[in-house]
Amino acid sequence: MIELREVSRIFTVGGQEVRAMDRVSLVIGPGEYLSIMGPSGSGKSTLLNTLGLLDTPNSGSYLLDGQDVTSLSDNQLAATRSRKIGFIFQFFHLIPRLTAQQNIELPLLLAGVGRKERLERSTRLIESFGLGDRRKHRPEELSGGQRQRVAIARAVINEPAVLLADEPTGNLDRHAGADIIELMEGLNKDGLTLVVVTHDPEIGERARRRIRVVDGRIAGDSVRT
Amino acid sequence: MAGSPAIACELKAMRPLDAIGFALTSLSSNRVRTLLMLLAMSIGVAAVVLLTGIGNGARLYIVDQFSSLGTNLVIVIPGRTETASNTPATLIGETPRELTLNDAKELQRGDAVRRLAPLNIGELNIVWHGKERQVPVLGSTASLLEVHHLRLERGSFLPEEDMEVARPVCVLGAKVYRELFGPQAALGELVRLGGFRCRVIGLLESEGRSLGFDTEELVIVPVAFAQMLLNTEGLFRILVEAKDVDSLDRLKKYIAATIAKRHYGEEDVTIITQDSVLATFDKIFKVLTLTVAGIAAISLVVAGILIMNVMLMAVAQRTAEIGLCKALGAGQLQIMALLVTEALLLSTVGGLLGLLLGFIGSKIIVQFYPTLQTTPPLWAIVAALGTALLTGFVFSLLPARRAARLDPIQALAQH
Numbered sequence: 001m002i003e004l005r006e007v008s009r010i011f012t013v014g015g016q017e018v019r020a021m022d023r024v025s026l027v028i029g030p031g032e033y034l035s036i037m038g039p040s041g042s043g044k045s046t047l048l049n050t051l052g053l054l055d056t057p058n059s060g061s062y063l064l065d066g067q068d069v070t071s072l073s074d075n076q077l078a079a080t081r082s083r084k085i086g087f088i089f090q091f092f093h094l095i096p097r098l099t100a101q102q103n104i105e106l107p108l109l110l111a112g113v114g115r116k117e118r119l120e121r122s123t124r125l126i127e128s129f130g131l132g133d134r135r136k137h138r139p140e141e142l143s144g145g146q147r148q149r150v151a152i153a154r155a156v157i158n159e160p161a162v163l164l165a166d167e168p169t170g171n172l173d174r175h176a177g178a179d180i181i182e183l184m185e186g187l188n189k190d191g192l193t194l195v196v197v198t199h200d201p202e203i204g205e206r207a208r209r210r211i212r213v214v215d216g217r218i219a220g221d222s223v224r225t
Numbered sequence: 226m227a228g229s230p231a232i233a234c235e236l237k238a239m240r241p242l243d244a245i246g247f248a249l250t251s252l253s254s255n256r257v258r259t260l261l262m263l264l265a266m267s268i269g270v271a272a273v274v275l276l277t278g279i280g281n282g283a284r285l286y287i288v289d290q291f292s293s294l295g296t297n298l299v300i301v302i303p304g305r306t307e308t309a310s311n312t313p314a315t316l317i318g319e320t321p322r323e324l325t326l327n328d329a330k331e332l333q334r335g336d337a338v339r340r341l342a343p344l345n346i347g348e349l350n351i352v353w354h355g356k357e358r359q360v361p362v363l364g365s366t367a368s369l370l371e372v373h374h375l376r377l378e379r380g381s382f383l384p385e386e387d388m389e390v391a392r393p394v395c396v397l398g399a400k401v402y403r404e405l406f407g408p409q410a411a412l413g414e415l416v417r418l419g420g421f422r423c424r425v426i427g428l429l430e431s432e433g434r435s436l437g438f439d440t441e442e443l444v445i446v447p448v449a450f451a452q453m454l455l456n457t458e459g460l461f462r463i464l465v466e467a468k469d470v471d472s473l474d475r476l477k478k479y480i481a482a483t484i485a486k487r488h489y490g491e492e493d494v495t496i497i498t499q500d501s502v503l504a505t506f507d508k509i510f511k512v513l514t515l516t517v518a519g520i521a522a523i524s525l526v527v528a529g530i531l532i533m534n535v536m537l538m539a540v541a542q543r544t545a546e547i548g549l550c551k552a553l554g555a556g557q558l559q560i561m562a563l564l565v566t567e568a569l570l571l572s573t574v575g576g577l578l579g580l581l582l583g584f585i586g587s588k589i590i591v592q593f594y595p596t597l598q599t600t601p602p603l604w605a606i607v608a609a610l611g612t613a614l615l616t617g618f619v620f621s622l623l624p625a626r627r628a629a630r631l632d633p634i635q636a637l638a639q640h
Contacts, residue, residue, distance in 0.1 A: 054552060054633045075556040082554025093549045093637060097254035107553045109243050158554070 002028040002051060002162065002193070007060035009046050009216075020046035021057065022216035028195070030161065033188045035207035036197045043216040045166060048197045052085050052164045053077050065161075082111050086155030088184075090167035092147045094139040094154075100146075101126060101135040104153045111158060125153045129183070145176030152183060162193040169203060181206065239559055248567040251543075258539065262532050263575045266617070269525035270579025270609045271586060276521045277605035278587040280514030282597040287510060291503045297339070298372065299476055300502070301332075301463040301484070302495040322493050323459030324484075326388055326448065331483055332465060337476040340466040342369040343388060343448050347455040351444060352417040353405045360401055360444045362418065364451020372464050375440060380412045380427030383447050391449035393423035399431030400441035418444065419454040473498060518605055522612050528575070529616030532568055536624035540564070540631075547628050548636025557629035564625035565618060572617025576610045583609075 009021040020043040028034060028051075036044045049055035050062065053069060061068050069080060094103045101122050108118045126135050129149050139147055148168060155163055165184065169177030181196075181203055188194040198204050212220035239247075252259045303324045329343040345364035350357055367385040369375065375382075382396055395418060402411055411425045423446065431441050452458065467476040477496050485492040540547065547560055555563075587599035 049634050052552070075558065078551065078554050078556035078559070081552065087552045089637065093545060095546055095549070097250050102250075106550070109247065110239055110550060110553055110555045110559060112239050112243075114240065115243070154553070 001030055001063075001065055002026070003063040004050070005061045005063070007050065007057045007062060009043075009050060009055060010058050019043075019216040021050065023060065024216070024218055025060075026211070026218065026221075028162075028193060031188070031191050031193055032209060033185070033194045033207050034196070034209045034211060035204040036195065036211045036213060037199070037201070037204040038213035038219075040199075042213045044197050044213045046216075047213060048164055048166055048195065051162070051195060052087060053081050082107060082158060084161050086152075086158070086160040086163045088148070088151050088155050088163065088165040088168045090170040092139070092144075092151045092171070094147055094150060096139050099136050099138055100131060100142065100150045103139070103150055104157055106154060107158045121157060122153070125157055129153050143176070144172045145179055148172060148176070148180050149183065152180070152187075156187060156192070160192070162195065163187060165194070165196045167198055168196060169198070169200065177203070239562065244562060244566045245570065247563060248570050251539075251567060252570065255539070258535055259571070262528075262535055262571050263578060265528035265531045266525075266572055266575025266613055267579035267582055269521070269528040270576045270613050271582035272521040272524050272579075273518055273605060273609035273612070274580060274583025274601045275586045275590075275599070276517040277514050278583065278599035278601035279590065279597065280510065280517050281602050281605075282587075282590075282599040284507060284510030284514065285598050286596055287506050288503060291499055291506065297467040297470055297473060298499045299465045299467060299473065299480065300497045300499075301465060301480055302497065303459065303462070304493060304495060322488050322491065324463060324494065325458055325460065326452070328484060328487055329388065329460065329463050331487060332463065332480060335476065335479045335483070337467055337472040337479055338465055339468045340368040340372055342366055342372045342464045344369075344461045344464060345448055345451040345455060345457070346461045347451070347457075349419040349444075349454060350417075351401065351405065353414065356405055358401065358404060360398075360442060362451060362454065363443055363445045364448040364455075365445060366448055368466075369445065369464075372466055376430040378428040378430045380425070382427050383445065388447070389449050390447065391453050392447050393421055393450055394426045394447065395423045396427040396429060396445040397425055398429050398439075398441045398443040398445075400439075401444055402428050418446070421450075421454060423450070514602075514605075518608065522609075525609070525612045525616055528613075529620040532571060532617060533620035533623060536564065536568060536621055537627065540624050540628045543628075544631060544636045547631050548633040551631070551633035552637065560629040560631075561622075561625040564628055565621045568617040568621030568625075569614060572613045575617075576613035579609065579613070580606060 004024055004026040006023045006025055007021055008019065008023055011018045011020055022043075024047065036047060038044045046055060050057055053064075057070060060070075062070050064080065064084065069077070072080065095106070098106070104122045104125060105118045108121065123135075126132055129152070131146065131149055131153070134142060134146060134150075139150070142150065163184065168180055168184065172180060184194055184196070185206070194207075196203065196207060204210055209221070209223045211218055301324065303322070326343060329341060332338065333341045342365050347362050348359055349362045351360050363369075365383065366388050367383045370377075370382045377396075378399065380396070383394070384392065386392070395416065397405070397411065405411070405416070406414070411428060414425050415422050416425060429440055429443070429445075446454070448460075465476065465480065467473045477498070480494070480496055481492050484494050550560060550563070583601060587601060590597060590599045
């Protein structure tokens with residue numbers, strides 16, 4: 001359960017104040033499938049980063065599972081990210097020197113999970129994501145779609161409640177993009193809350209709930225019936 | 226999902242082995258950078274190990290030289306060093322009573338004495354066929370040959386006779402002989418020493434330094450002749466050799482008592498044994514070794530600064546990776562730990578490599594100079610490794626802190 005109350009985020013760029021989020025209030029229930037669309041610079045990435053605890057609001061409150069996370073320390077924020085939130089990026093952000101499996105295991109490694117359990121969990125995920133023959137490959141040896149699959153596996157290996165995707169298909173061709181969206185929608189059907197930021201109306205329209213952000217405000221919030 | 230347990234949990238730390246493994250992947254992915262840092266670190270450690278090894282070897286060499294002179298030796302020096310600086314006598318400029326030949330003769334009667342050699346020393350000009358040189362002149366007796374472990378190349382040493390006979394003869398050091406006579410024979414020749422003529426009766430083997438004198442440059446004459454040449458009554462010192470090590474204490478007491486009796490109750494000489502001289506040299510060389518080690522340690526610090534620079538660059542290069550780790554749930558402390566682990570790995574491996582290099586270096590030196598036993602002392606090894614680790618740690622803190630404070634959003638924006 002995510003609840004933003006009157007959240008504002010103001011950047012100062014070259015002496016000018018930019019309201020990336022302007023008193024945004026938003027409630028996202030467990031298991032929802034939500035897309036965030038809007039023109040460049042409208043603040044949709046800031047909204048996503050705020051939801052993902054990478055950015056801290058200047059004002060307002062953010063309740064995650066009933067707890068206000070705006071006052072958490074850096075370590076507590078990191079721990080919460082580790083347990084509750086999975087990220088997917090446009091440029092995958094895989095570590096080039098690590099194999100697919102090592103990349104997937106990274107969140108577990110950072111969370112202090114032992115080798116045996118890491119191997120077990122990552123192997124299970126790799127198999128179910130159809131990457132079984134790619135586990136020893138490095139990112140440069142993988143196609144874009146495969147890279148994003150690895151990234152999604154990495155995002156969900158710690159069984160988060162929310163999956164946040166920032167332009168997940170922005171760097172993929174149509175076919176691979178559709179493939180990735182289907183994979184994420186499958187995870188959503190299993191109960192994972194899915195938030196997708198996108199430019200692409202075709203992808204945005206697929207979500208059950210669509211949010212439109214303009215100038216740091218929520219300009220539209222519609223649910224497909 | 227309302228009502229789930231509180232999420233404000235503290236972060237679990239990464240397992241140390243995992244951190245090391247992760248650091249290793251990072252180090253091996255940038256080989257040139259890693260090798261450069263290893264090189265700097267290992268050279269620093271090798272320098273400490275090698276230089277302290279050489280210092281230690283020099284110390285052992287000196288100690289060995291002294292021991293070979295015989296530990297039974299007692300040296301009598303006029304004046305009391307312990308009191309010389311603060312007695313009223315020194316304040317008003319009164320010099321201590323001199324040691325004389327009569328003192329030496331009296332000391333020779335002691336039953337603990339095996340040999341005795343009075344010493345006088347001064348600088349004089351030696352002239353032969355128009356060639357002139359200034360040389361240190363040592364006045365002594367026949368016993369000096371044994372006491373000082375000198376060896377003759379040719380001819381004979383000073384004659385065995387009463388030490389008060391000022392026979393005008395001399396024994397030349399190898400270098401003095403070479404420079405004065407060249408290839409010509411010297412034995413039996415007359416040289417002019419100071420204002421007197423004297424006959425060359427022996428030549429010393431060239432064997433370098435012994436107890437502070439360069440025997441190669443020395444001219445040795447009978448002590449009474451030296452007193453005449455130098456126009457003095459006093460002796461520079463008296464070397465006394467005890468019958469054996471056990472009688473050393475008895476000998477020292479005897480000397481003190483005899484001198485006191487002869488000097489109107491005043492015990493105005495300093496009696497030192499080889500042991501104390503040895504201890505002094507030992508101390509000097511330890512300090513020297515320490516100094517050299519300190520200088521070498523500077524190179525370790527330089528290596529540390531290099532590590533810092535390279536790590537700062539690495540942090541800049543790996544901004545996206547650091548941002549990613551933060552997004553994946555790494556806290557500031559974990560990011561720092563990752564980078565510090567890298568630095569510590571580098572310093573450990575570099576340090577061990579340096580030890581290896583240092584040991585190989587000292588083995589090579591032993592090959593060329595077998596007399597110099599360059600074994601680095603244990604403390605130097607521990608200190609070098611410790612300094613390597615410490616510099617690695619300290620100089621990685623700044624880059625690690627910078628990495629930990631990176632804004633993950635901006636970091637991820639660079640890809």
